Amino acid sequence: MPRRPGGARRDGAGPALGRVPAGLLIPAALGVAVLVVPLVGLVVETPWSSLWSRLQDSAVVSALRLSLITATLAMTVCLLVGVPLAWVLARVQFRGRRLLRALVTVPLVLPPVVGGIALLVTYNRTGPLGGPVYDVVGFQLPFSTAAVVLAQTFVALPFLVLSVEGALRSTGGPFDEVAATLGASRWSTFRRVTLPLAGPGIASGAVLAWARALGEFGATITFAGNRPDVTRTMPLEIYTTYNTDREGALILSLLLLVASVAVLAGMRERWMGGAIR
Numbered sequence: 020m021p022r023r024p025g026g027a028r029r030d031g032a033g034p035a036l037g038r039v040p041a042g043l044l045i046p047a048a049l050g051v052a053v054l055v056v057p058l059v060g061l062v063v064e065t066p067w068s069s070l071w072s073r074l075q076d077s078a079v080v081s082a083l084r085l086s087l088i089t090a091t092l093a094m095t096v097c098l099l100v101g102v103p104l105a106w107v108l109a110r111v112q113f114r115g116r117r118l119l120r121a122l123v124t125v126p127l128v129l130p131p132v133v134g135g136i137a138l139l140v141t142y143n144r145t146g147p148l149g150g151p152v153y154d155v156v157g158f159q160l161p162f163s164t165a166a167v168v169l170a171q172t173f174v175a176l177p178f179l180v181l182s183v184e185g186a187l188r189s190t191g192g193p194f195d196e197v198a199a200t201l202g203a204s205r206w207s208t209f210r211r212v213t214l215p216l217a218g219p220g221i222a223s224g225a226v227l228a229w230a231r232a233l234g235e236f237g238a239t240i241t242f243a244g245n246r247p248d249v250t251r252t253m254p255l256e257i258y259t260t261y262n263t264d265r266e267g268a269l270i271l272s273l274l275l276l277v278a279s280v281a282v283l284a285g286m287r288e289r290w291m292g293g294a295i296r
Contacts (some may be wrong), residue, residue, distance in 0.1 A: 083253055
């Protein structure tokens with residue numbers, strides 16, 4: 020490999036750079052410890068002998084079933100509205116686009132409980148949106164299973180939008196232009212060119228949205244409540260169980276940890292390929 024004067028490699032890597040400074044390694048190791056040690060502690064403290072019997076509990080099964088159903092529905096809603104929104108942010112030039120992107124990303128930094136309160140005051144039977152619905156059909160959204168889905172969608176949608184927007188910005192622009200010069204309409208180009216090229220980014224965003232919805236707690240308990248078999252998802256079941264049964268809460272926490280690791284394992288090719296940075 021060609022080298023620069025003094026033996027340094029052109030790519031800037033290798034022994035020529037010298038040893039890694041301890042001033043960087045030590046804080047890096049501390050950072051790893053902050054993230055990994057609590058997870059190891061959870062695995063170590065879990066009462067493995069009672070794992071299977073605890074997982075067969077009817078309340079746990081109900082909460083897990085509800086979590087899987089609502090997280091999947093929330094992911095579906097995110098796909099239906101998030102992909103078009105990401106396309107608008109990535110491909111359409113208009114005044115206020117930066118403001119719109121900022122508003123879309125607000126739930127990422129907003130405390131979930133604040134999001135739950137915002138949803139509650141908006142969709143309750145006296146709210147600006149929930150009030151007219153209640154007056155016409157008598158349906159109250161808060162404290163229902165639909166409220167769980169909406170709360171999960173609220174916190175998960177930005178993950179999908181940002182992932183898909185990044186994919187759309189990095190791929191497909193020239194191909195869209197070629198399709199347009201060949202006479203394809205914008206809708207046809209979107210279906211036949213843009214979506215296939217952005218497929219990996221869409222899949223990645225969908226998985227992230229599903230995982231975020233599965234772990235949602237703050238907005239859910241504030242907007243949907245904690246009703247068994249109706250709104251009590253796995254995070255809420257863990258919270259409820261911990262007040263009376265610490266070992267049971269550890270087992271349920273381990274279950275969600277396994278689900279999170281499974282999500283990362285399913286995305287390993289994208290991580291290895293550098294699609295997520």
